[in-house]
Structure formats: C-alpha cells, structure tokens
Amino acid sequence: MKASHKVTLVAAGLLIVCMTASVVILQRVDRVRAGATLEEVLYISSPKLLKRLSLGYDGLLADIYWTRAVQYFGGKHHEGAGEYKLLAPLLEITTTLDPHLIVAYEFGANFLAPAPPNGAGMPEKAIELVENGIRSNPDEWRLYYQLGFIYYIDLKDYAGAAKAFASGARLPHAHPFLKILAAQMAQHAGEWETARMLWVSAYATANDPEIRANAAAHIRALQVDRDVAALDVFTEEYTKRAGHPPGSLSDLVAAGMLRGVPVDPLGHPYKLGADGRVQVADPDNLPFIQKGTPPGYVPPKKPKILPTD
Amino acid sequence: MSGRIAYIAANTFREAVRDRVLYNLIAFAVLMSAAAVLVGQISIDIERLVVVNLGLSAVSLFGVVIAIFVGIGLVSKEIDKRTLYTVLSRPVRRWEFIAGKFLGLAGTLAVNTALMAVGVFGALLYVSHHFQSSDGWVLVALYFIGLQFLIITALSLLFSTFSSPLLSSVFAFSLFVIGSFAEDLRGFAGIVRGPTHWLATAAAYLVPNFSALNLISSVAHEQPISGQLVLYNTAYALVYTGMVLCGAVLIFERRNLK
Secondary structure, three states: OOOOHHHHHHHHHHHHHHHHHHHHHHHHHHHHHOOOHHHHHHOOOOOOHHHHOOOOOHHHHHHHHHHHHHHHHHHHOOOOOOOOOOHHHHHHHHHOOOOOOOHHHOOOOOHOOOOOOOOOOHHHHHHHHHHHHHHOOOHHHHEEEEEHHHEEEEHOOOOOOEEEHHHHOOOOOOHHHHHHHHHHHHHOOOHHHHHHHHHHHHHOOOOOOOHHHHHHHHHHHHHHHHHHHHHHHHHHHHHHHOOOOOOOOOHHHHHOOOOOOOOOOOEEEEEEOOOOOOEOOOOOOOOOOOOOOOOOOOOOOOOOOOOOO | OHHHHHHHHHHHHHHHOOHHHHHHHHHHHHHHHHHHHHHHOOOOOOOHHHHHHHHHHHHHHHHHHHHHHHHHHHHHHHHOOHHHHHHHOOOOHHHHHHHHHHHHHHHHHHHHHHHHHHHHHHHHHHHHOOOOHHHHHHHHHHHHHHHHHHHHHHHHHHHHHHOOOOHHHHHHHHHHHHHOOOOHHHHHHHHHHHHHHHHHHHHHHOOOHHHHHHOOHHOOOOOOOOOOHHHHHHHHHHHHHEEEEHHHHHHHHHOOOO
C-alpha cells in the first residue's frame, strides 16, 4: 500500500472516531451546563446594555432571545415547574431589542399571566409587557385585545378589560369583535357568554395547533361548568319534589325534568356521584373544569389537553 | 518524524514573530492599563468586574483574530511563495507539514495568551491590591480561551488547504460566530420535528461548540467552574481539533500541487 493511501485511511478513520467522540462529549457538556445559556440573562440583565452590545444586530439578537424565552417556558412547563424567574427578564430583553416583535408581546403575555402550572402567574408583569408593546406599536389592535384578555381572564377586572377592548376598538383596522367585547364588558353582562366568546375567538384566530387545542379545552370546560350548574339545580328541584335525592340522572328523565341523560362535550353521559352532585365521567380529559369533579379529585400536574381535529 | 514536525512548528513560530504578530501585545497592554486606571475613576465597585470582562474578552478577540488571519495563510502563503515545494521535496510528509504548521501557530497563540494573562493579572492586582481565591477561575477561563484557539487554528488551517485566504477568513469567522451560539442551535434543533430535526441536530453537532468554552461572564461574577466541565471541555476541544486536522490532512494529501 502506498504511504499516502495509508495516511488517507488513518486520517479518515481518526476523523470518524473524533467526530463520534465529539458528539458524545458534547452531550455530556450539555448535561453539565443545562440551562447555562439562559442563566446568562442573570449576568447581563440590562436590556439597554445588551442592545448597545448587539452593535446594530439587535433584530437578530431579539429573535434569539425570543426563541430562548419560548424554550425556557416550554421546558419549565413540560417539567411542571411552578417558578419561571427568567421569563419576565427574557421577554423584556426581547422586546427592548426589537420593540416591534408583536408575537413576543402576545405570546409572552400568555406565558406570564396564567397561574402555574399553565403560566408564570405574573399577570402584572404581563400587563406591563403588553402596555410597553402598545407604547411602541400604538396601531396594533391585537395588543389591546391581549390586554383586555388578561384583565378579564386573569384579574377578573371587567372595567380594565372594557377599557382595553374599547381603546383597541377605536383603531382604524381593529377587528369588529373588539366592539362587542367592549360592550359586553362595560355592561357586565353574561360572564359565561363573554368567556366563551373570548375563547372561541382565540380558537378561530390562532394558527398554532397547541393554542387551538388549549382554547378548545377551555371552551369544553366552560360548557361542562354550565351543564353541571344547570343539572345541580334540577337535582335539587327533584329532591324537593320527591322528598329524596335522585338515584341517577335517569330519575330526572323519568320525572320529565330532562328529555334524556345529557352528555359532556366529549360525548360521555353525566352521572350522579355518591354525594348527590353531578359529575363528569372522565375529569382528566376535561382540564380547567371548575365543576363536576369527584370529591377530593386532584387534577394531573400537567393538564391533559386533547388535540383538535 | 517528530523532529521534522518540531522543525516546521519552530519555523512557523519564528515566522509569526517575524511578521510582528506579537505586536498585538502592545495594544493589549495599553488597553488593560487604561481600563485599570480609568475604571476606578469613572465607576463604583465594578473595577474587578470590568478588568476581568474586558481583559478576557480582549484575550479572546486578539487571539481569534490572530488564529484566523495567520491560520488562513499557513498553507496558501507557502504555495503562493512556492516555498511549499522546497519543503515537500525534502523527506517531509504532507501530514507532517500540516501538523507542524498547526503546532507552530498554536505555540504562538499559547505564548501570546500567556503574556496577555500576565497583563490581566497585573491589572487585577492594580485594581484590587491583592489576589483572591476566585481569581483562580480567571485562569480556568483563560485555559478555555486557549482551547478555543486550538479549534479556530485547526479550522483556519483546514480552510487554508483548499480555499483562498479571503474565503478562508470568511468561513473561519462565520464558524466562530455560529459556534458561539452552538447551545442555542442545539436547543432549536430539539424543538423542531421531522427531517428538519435530524438535519438541524446534525448541523448543531458539527459546528464547533464555542459557547461552553466562553465562561467570561460567569468568571467575572466569581461563579465556580466544575471540574467535570474542565474535563469535558478539554476532551471536546482535543477531539474536535483532531477531527478538523484529520480533515485538513485528507484534503491536503489529495490536493494536486502541480
């Protein structure tokens, strides 16, 4: 064998060995440094300083920080963490680097506002983020919608929600839906209807399948809450009339109070529990429900959200 | 064999010194002295932080620039000046030439880094008036910067074996920037699905991982560095450098120099 062929063979073999070894070692490095890239936020936490350090490449850096924020939230959410201490600084850095990155305000607020485990439980920070977004993008009606959403869903502040929706509705290209929401909030009319309208609009306007699935789960939960409340009224009425509680929902049908045993949004019939209250058959698959769970029911740490069709 | 490699390495070192590469030390000394003297007068209680951040960043940047701009000419310059033919007409194998050139530039950078390290510690002593135990981590950070130089030198040498100096410098600098975001890249690869996932993962593992070798911020904040990380980073830098040098040897062995 010629000497140069021998060198080629040895070099090729070594190259493959080194490449494999580098991947294996890198995986170990990643395990040792898990989350280290994100923790750098703690070292350079000033968004303005970071903007200056970006030397004009602030748009690119904003995209990187936004992706880091998504990864951070996704990772923490997946592990069922109750604390998201880097989320607000990551979003602040992202939106300071690129104040027109609307997606960071919209989704960032959705990460910040809901209570754990669905979010960071920081509605005040979410409002601050969206208000900053409105200052930088005053013509963006979606941000007003987002602001109203947080006031309504997370803070139950109907006046704040009405003001946000009304401000957004005044913008030239605002979705007509905002006017309806503003009016409903202002009148404090039909809380259930308003909540359903908000989730239906979230479902209709989102393109991401996970967001649509989340909205669908909330719509199902609202339906269950309303059904269970109505059925509980019927069972109380039956008890008053018959002098004893019903054994099952079929008793209500036999008494002519219902046309048939009603089913939940997943198609399973509602049932009566041992305590005489109406329950759903499969509470794990109906996350976010407030009513209809068995006594002492503990929901899964991570909500089980069914995919939409 | 080792004598020939050592001879080429020593020659490369001498040539770098003759090309006034070490003149960067003057700029570095001025920078460190100015930082040490000025920062105490214009800020409060961040003297050590500024000296460590500025010093290590300067060591890293000066070294990267030298590694790229000297590295890209290691082979192409020898071809242009036709000195390569003289070398290869002697009993010197092509892989020995590559190994010697790499070791020569790595040695130049090691000397340069060691001298700059003296400057960093001098400035630290000036602002703090004494050394503290956490200054030991600065040495570890300097060691990691040295490992970065090994990888960049090997990459510049690899590009130098088949490309023009201009393109080689663009490739090497681009890889340095991409490699500085390598951990993000692997994170992105982890969240995409399908064939894109495999492609992105392969690309993320193929680019050099400079982010784990850059611990300037954490050292400036006196954060300790685990022994495991020192071990893995050393092993990674050595095998990655080995991989790139093997690539350079493979290309150079097959290159038609007529």
